Amino acid sequence: MPELRTMTYQVSDLARHYREVVDNAKHEDTLIRDKDGETLVMLSLDRAQRDRSIAGIASDFTRLLRAVAMSDEIGVVNSGRFSFASLLPADMRSEMVDETYAALQVAQSGGSMVSLHDVIEDWIATAEVWADTGLREEIFEDADNPPADVLI
Amino acid sequence: MAQRKGKGSRAANPQATDVRWSIRFSSSRAKSEWDKAVVDEPDIMASEKERLHARPLDRSDNPRRTHPFKGSRATKRILGKKLPVLQREPTSGGRIWYSPDKDERIVWINKVSLSHPKENE
Numbered sequence: 001m002p003e004l005r006t007m008t009y010q011v012s013d014l015a016r017h018y019r020e021v022v023d024n025a026k027h028e029d030t031l032i033r034d035k036d037g038e039t040l041v042m043l044s045l046d047r048a049q050r051d052r053s054i055a056g057i058a059s060d061f062t063r064l065l066r067a068v069a070m071s072d073e074i075g076v077v078n079s080g081r082f083s084f085a086s087l088l089p090a091d092m093r094s095e096m097v098d099e100t101y102a103a104l105q106v107a108q109s110g111g112s113m114v115s116l117h118d119v120i121e122d123w124i125a126t127a128e129v130w131a132d133t134g135l136r137e138e139i140f141e142d143a144d145n146p147p148a149d150v151l152i
Numbered sequence: 153m154a155q156r157k158g159k160g161s162r163a164a165n166p167q168a169t170d171v172r173w174s175i176r177f178s179s180s181r182a183k184s185e186w187d188k189a190v191v192d193e194p195d196i197m198a199s200e201k202e203r204l205h206a207r208p209l210d211r212s213d214n215p216r217r218t219h220p221f222k223g224s225r226a227t228k229r230i231l232g233k234k235l236p237v238l239q240r241e242p243t244s245g246g247r248i249w250y251s252p253d254k255d256e257r258i259v260w261i262n263k264v265s266l267s268h269p270k271e272n273e
Binding site: 122 | 176180183211220222223227232237249260263
């Protein structure tokens with residue numbers, strides 16, 4: 001887990017220094033301690049949505065890993081957004097898991113969410129074509145003698 | 153539309169970024185599919201052709217519509233050279249699959265289908 005940078009305020013600061021509290025919350029997680037001792041977190045909507053998105057992807061990814069570990073193909077099909085893994089042969093599935101794990105770690109550390117989404121979307125496109133034998137052969141067959149035409 | 157490639161037609165410095173990419177076909181089937189798509193959807197294909205000439209590797213205009221295939225097996229051998237394969241989605245059901253050769257600045261068209269194969273099943 002990346003280290004959580006936080007600033008802690010008392011609930012009374014919301015009345016006296018609300019601008020400072022809100023500005024701080026835009027840049028880092030901001031803790032607000034209530035009089036009863038409970039602590040609340042204030043963070044931007046972008047950050048909250050990002051955290052929720054990563055958690056959702058991580059949850060589905062965990063379901064996939066569990067299913068793969070148990071050789072449970074039904075479980076792979078039911079692994080949410082990673083159900084496309086059922087279309088991949090074992091070696092490509094393994095490559096997909098490694099790459100997704102790396103992208104997930106980058107996103108969790110504050111890196112690009114776009115990269116994580118791109119990795120997943122690219123693998124979905126790959127899996128869909130890979131599952132269609134005729135289409136796959138047409139796209140990937142060796143071209144030893146291509147036409148000489150050049151499109152202008 | 154398509155012309156025969158003559159000797160010495162390749163750009164002197166294919167690595168230069170301002171040099172437009174040549175577009176070729178990895179098979180006669182791919183060429184026929186491209187020609188049919190141009191007849192069926194001339195505006196879309198004109199736009200796709202320009203994009204392939206100018207920036208076949210660019211995903212910034214719409215990241216979700218250009219996907220490089222993943223995995224060490226998802227490559228195509230053209231004239232003995234192993235190249236990546238990309239999938240472009242010019243329409244919701246249409247697909248263009250192509251292989252960019254960065255060294256030669258050639259885009260090889262592998263297959264064109266303006267109706268997604270699954271819709272024909």
